Amino acid sequence: MTIERFVRESRTFKASHVLPPDTNNHNTLFGGRLMAHIDDVAAISAMKHARGPVVTASTDSVDFLHPIRVDNEVSLEAFVTWTHQTSMEVFVKVVAEDLLSGKRTVCATSFLTFVAIGPDGRPTPVPKVVAETQEEIFLHDGAAERAEARQQRRKRSKHLADLLGTRRPWEP
């Protein structure tokens, strides 16, 4: 019997207050800090779906659409949009809220792929995901095409890694 889980079962939220140690010299959130938040919330979501350990296989581009300012709330929402055999696509939406005015802005979105890992350390099958809402169905419907693009990118990355090798510039 195939196990199925609803998208809603993996929905995960994370909010933080942006404080000076998180910001750059423009008083906006460091890009690297935001990427760490994205990976963290997406991994939690993938684990809720798989109910087991996962690793990040890839992160599609993160588009920083608007800066997130010091003293804003930054909140992230993640959920599994699509599954294949052992991999899961997770969508993350990042919203900044000006805590004084209440104005909210979508500042970034990202798709990540996680792979479930079994006790032998190898990829292991995940339950199939079932989309229910209009938003979930919209994201689910576009996922196979994104997955195909990722496979092509993975091939190119492997080729580049083979081409470049590990030798350092100063080594003979």
Ligand SMILES: CC(C)(COP(=O)(O)OP(=O)(O)OC[C@H]1O[C@@H](n2cnc3c(N)ncnc32)[C@H](O)[C@@H]1OP(=O)(O)O)[C@@H](O)C(=O)NCCC(=O)NCCS
């Ligand atoms: C991701 C990883 C487990 C894949 O293992 P592998 O032996 O190459 O396995 P496979 O080629 O059989 O791929 C397994 C699944 O991962 C998917 N996958 C692998 N690399 C991928 C990538 N770059 N992007 C998207 N999906 C990927 C495959 O499509 C496959 O999905 P499916 O089973 O649903 O069809 C392995 O490459 C790895 O451990 N990478 C390092 C992960 C890591 O350290 N992450 C950061 C810290 S968590």
